[in-house]
Amino acid sequence: xxxxxxxxxxxxxxxxxxxxxxxxxxxxxxxxxxxxxxxxxxxxxxxxxxxxxxxxxxxxxxxxxxxxxxxxxxxxxxxxxxxxxxxxxxxxxxxxxxxxxxxxxxxxxxxxxxxxxxxxxxxxxxxxxx
Numbered sequence: 001x002x003x004x005x006x007x008x009x010x011x012x013x014x015x016x017x018x019x020x021x022x023x024x025x026x027x028x029x030x031x032x033x034x035x036x037x038x039x040x041x042x043x044x045x046x047x048x049x050x051x052x053x054x055x056x057x058x059x060x061x062x063x064x065x066x067x068x069x070x071x072x073x074x075x076x077x078x079x080x081x082x083x084x085x086x087x088x089x090x091x092x093x094x095x096x097x098x099x100x101x102x103x104x105x106x107x108x109x110x111x112x113x114x115x116x117x118x119x120x121x122x123x124x125x126x127x128x129x130x
Contacts, residue, residue: 006047007047008047008048008049008050009049009050009064010038010049010050010051010052011049011050011051011052011060011064011065011121012051012052012053012054012057012119013051013052013053013054013057013117013118013119013121014053014054014055014057014119015053015118015119016033016037016038016039016051016052016053018118018119019039019051019117019118019119020033020039021118022117022118023039023041023051023117026079026082026083026084027079029041029042029043030042030043032048037052037053038050038051038052038053039051039052049065057119059116059119059120059121059122060121060122061122062122063114063122063123063124064121064122064123065121065123065124066123066124066125066126067123067124067125067126068126068127068128069125069126069127070127071127072100072111072112072113072125072126072127073098073100075113075125076098076099076100076113076125077098079115079125080098084115085099085115086098086099086100086113086114086115087099087113087114087115087116087122089101089114093112095113095114098113099113099114099115100112100113101113103129108129108130109129110126110127110128110129111126111127111129112124112125112126112127113125
């Protein structure tokens, strides 16, 4: 029924101005504030995603946005230099001191590092290992 539709995603924030600054200045993404006060985030090769203001915003307890990268350590270091603090998790997704989860060599998991936006939404960097 919906197999031939176009999809996009959205999530909320409690401070649209802080979110705009974060996604534009820290992450370096193209951000457009639309006429309804929502943010359209444009990433080349993808449909824009939306961030909208919600007064009683509660951050999701799961990852809302994943960025596929080719050199996760380089990207983590660059974001740490901009003030990003990466999440620390215990096993089985145990992270190192920078916040990178290095899966065992015999597992086919990607390398992942999680961080939060100003509204507490969980984002990640992912590097595929194959």
